[in-house]
Amino acid sequence: MSAPDGSVNLLVWHCVIPGKIGTDWEGGYFPLTINFSEDYPSKPPICKFPNGFFHPNVYPSGNVCLSILSERHVSNFTPNFDLKCMLFC
Numbered sequence: 001m002s003a004p005d006g007s008v009n010l011l012v013w014h015c016v017i018p019g020k021i022g023t024d025w026e027g028g029y030f031p032l033t034i035n036f037s038e039d040y041p042s043k044p045p046i047c048k049f050p051n052g053f054f055h056p057n058v059y060p061s062g063n064v065c066l067s068i069l070s071e072r073h074v075s076n077f078t079p080n081f082d083l084k085c086m087l088f089c
Contacts, residue, residue: 011036025055034083041079 002008013034019025030053035046047064049055057065 011038011040042077044077 013036015032015034017030017032019028019030031050033048035048037043037045047066049058049062049064051062052060053062059065
């Protein structure tokens with residue numbers, strides 16, 4: 001996604017996650033922002049849905065509740081956790 005001036009920030013991704021088939025989220029498309037730090041892949045990205053998004057694994061703030069993404073557990077994160085694993089495991 002380009003900024004108004006045409007620049008692109010490769011550290012900020014605006015994504016859409018499709019709802020999983022066979023669940024209450026089937027047929028839905030859900031916006032997610034992934035912010036990578038300059039330290040990626042040594043540190044996990046911040047994955048965030050819009051405020052108020054309801055899902056059992058999403059905090060009211062929109063942050064994804066996944067231990068490998070938690071700032072408190074940065075030592076548990078390794079480059080072996082690719083984006084596919086973070087989003088779909």
